[in-house]
Amino acid sequence: MIKIYLLSVLIVTGFNGFAQENLSEVLSKYNSESITYISTENLRAQQDEVLILDAREIEEFQVSHLKNAIYVGYDNFNLQATTSSLKDTTKPIVVYCSIGVxxxxxxxxxxxxxxxxxxxxxxGIFEWKNKNLPVYNLKNNSTDSIHAYSKRWGKYLNKGIKVYE
Structure with missing residues (x-):
């Protein structure tokens, strides 16, 4: 009886309840795309010419971050403090987090x-690391460790060492 019930559920749901969303599906689900995306390749080519802001939590930033990234946080993001240090409103700015939400x-x-x-x-930094691009720890040394945020989101990180603490 249980087997018939499970088979019925699978047929009715079309097996969709068990499929993992890919990155573009997740981003389109959570983002309005009001901000233009930049690819990892394009950022890598311009990395020394743009201001890079890390919008993750401090624990994530301390594990690893992009070269020369400035921590601004998310839960405790302070717009006034950030804008007071960013005087040029036309300078290219790239903001990143784990996947881009x-x-x-x-x-x-x-x-x-x-x-x-x-x-x-x-x-975000997950795609950056998935493309084998370098991330750095607080000592400015290259590292393979990436804070994976949570098990739910960490599944989008395919390279490096996942850290959850």
């Missing part, structure tokens, strides 16, 4: 504050 929120706040050249890193 929290970073869109922070980038939207900056856009609303008058910044005109803001981008969201598509796939």
């Amino acid at each position: 929290r970073s869109e929120d922070i980038a939207e706040q900056l856009k609303d504050a008058g910044y005109t050249n803001i981008y969201n890193l598509y796939g």
Whole structure:
């Protein structure tokens, strides 16, 4: 009886309840795409010419971050403190987080504050690491460790060492 019930559930749901969403599906589900995405490849080519803001929590940033990234946080993001240190509202700014959801929120706040050249890193630091691009620890040494945020979101990190604490 249980087997028949499970088979019925699978047929009715079309097996969709068990499929993992891919990155683009997740981003389209959670993001409005009000901020233009920048690919990992394009950021890598321009990395020394843009301001990079990390919109993750401090525990995540301390494990690893992109080279020269400035921590701005998410839960405790302070728009006034951030804008007071970013005087040029036209300088290219790339905001990133784990996959690109929290970073869109922070980038939207900056856009609303008058910044005109803001981008969201598509796939965030997870996609960056998945493309074998370097991340750095607090000592500015290259590391393979990435804070994976949670088991739910960590499934989008396919390379490196997942850290959850």
